[in-house]
Amino acid sequence: MNEDFYNKLNKFIENLPDKKNDYKILTFVMEELDCIPEEVKEYICKKTDIFPFTLEGTIKFYPKLNKNSKKTLKICTGRVCGKRGEELLKRLKDDEIISQKYILDEVKCLGQCQKGPNIYLENEVYNIKNIEELIRFLREKE
Ligand code: FES
Missing domain, CATH: 3.40.30.10 (Glutaredoxin)
Structure with missing residues (x-):
């Protein structure tokens, strides 16, 4: 993933009132990339201290986050x-x-x-x- 994307993602997370709102973060990623790559999931977990299983749970729960997972x-x-x-x-x-x-x-x-x-x-x-x-x-x- 390119640096430009990560810069946008960082800015988006920094502007969130709740930095652990994984639903909003993942929705942003879907809007930008139309998928949620593994490396982006890892990046989000590192940056926000969200547990990987929590992130996966959110992705599975919301069909709009799940449908294009590549x-x-x-x-x-x-x-x-x-x-x-x-x-x-x-x-x-x-x-x-x-x-x-x-x-x-x-x-x-x-x-x-x-x-x-x-x-x-x-x-x-x-x-x-x-x-x-x-x-x-x-x-x-x-
Ligand atoms: S250059 Fe391809 S595995 Fe080392």
């Missing part, structure tokens, strides 16, 4: 994964179904350079051979 998929485009990672990222962005279901992001190393290109999804690193394998893998995960 997972973040990070593709390594670091020094070793480099071009192959960039190619995967470009191909995923071109895939209409996948780009609607995932927030696609870059990361500069996942610590498994020799097995790359690598991706990061739901706290796991996966070694990917090619785009066909990656798309099949993502569709099977649904």
Whole structure:
């Protein structure tokens, strides 16, 4: 997520009378991004001291916060994964179904350079051979 978004989010939280009003914070995020990425949830919890399970409970309770929840998929485009990672990222962005279901992001190393290109999804690193394998893998995960 870009710095501009986090600046807006910080300002929004600072102007709230109740800084722990997670419903209002999450509504703001949905209005800005049309989804609530995992990294943004983590950021909100750190910034406000709201417990992750409290945040998840609020998201589950309100359908408008729940409906477009996307997972973040990070593709390594670091020094070793480099071009192959960039190619995967470009191909995923071109895939209409996948780009609607995932927030696609870059990361500069996942610590498994020799097995790359690598991706990061739901706290796991996966070694990917090619785009066909990656798309099949993502569709099977649904
Ligand atoms: S550069 Fe991709 S895992 Fe290190």
